[in-house]
Amino acid sequence: MRIGLLQCDDVAPELRGTHGNYPEMFERLFHRVDPGLEFRVWRCLDGEIPDDVDAVDAWLTTGSKFGVNDGLAWVDALEAFVRRLWVAGKPLVGICFGHQLMARALGGEVAKSARGWGVGLSFNRVLEQADWMTPWQAGLDLVVSHQDQVERLPPGARVLAGSDFCPFYLMQMGEHFLGVQGHPEFSKAYSRDLMGLRRDLVGDNRVREGKASLSAPVDDTLMVRWILNFMKRAMEGGGDDG
Template identity: 80%
Template sequence: MRIGLLQCDDVAPELRRVHGNYPEMFAALFEKVEPSLEFRTWRCMDGEIPDDIDAVDAWMTTGSKHGVNDGLPWVEELSDFVRRLWRAGKPLVGICFGHQLMAKALGGEVVKSERGWGVGMSFNRVTTRAAWMEPWQPGLDLIVSHQDQVETLPPRPWSWAAAISAPIT
């Protein structure tokens, strides 16, 4: 299986020396589960947006220090690409900034939290059970570090990401 990594930032230099950049981190993590996976990276934050939605079997986005509402040209180009993937039914996983990008690109609303930065653990309730969710659990704790948040989910129909609700506060 080929995974397309839509890289939206670089890991901070002091952390990169120890842990590598996003492509190396994801490859190392996934290799522990499935060593045969192949990764191809597009540096979206440098304007490198894929032109072929079939270049790989599934797509992932990384986090970013940038926000989806910062008015950066590459963010809108990547949003267009996300909409193309969605219309074609291609698998896409949005991580952190990528989750916010997906929500906004598909018609949701992303805003800065009135409470400022959220850092720590967040309990998330799973509201819909899908067949792939094994082992099943009604909720999960996630480590968070963000100031932007998805305020309104995209209108239906939308992806399985809707199965995980906003953090319970």
């Protein structure tokens, strides 16, 4: 499978030497599940937006320190490309910022959460079992780092997992769009270092809570298996009754 990575940010220079940049994070994690995957990267944050929806088999959008409501020209251009993927029926999975961008592109709303920053590990209930969720489990716990989140779903979206903090954590749109607020590509070590870097923004108490949450197991490999199952199913044009 050829996956197009729509890169929407760079890891901070202070952390890049230790943890790598976003493409390395995704490749390292996904290759643990399927070493044969091929990645092609578009640096959307530099205005490099794909012009061919069929350039790869499936698409993946990274997170970003930028917001979907920031009014940036490259974000608007990427949103237009997301709508092209939707019309073309191409598989797309959005991570954090990508999740939010998909929602907004299809008519949802994104805003800063009144609950403040989500950092560390998030604990979510799986509300609906889709048949690509194999192996199955009833919870989905991933590293997060966000202020913005989806506040109103796009028409027809199905919420598959959520929590009181982030009700629309995992959502499916049609048979080929999937968005998740968490970061399966973030290691616990990177999460810890990122919280340290953003302490002034996030706040001491929230950082303390976030670091404590990292003692729990994380479902990063499970999420990758679900993503690849979803992509393959979408490529085959298979339906899902949920």
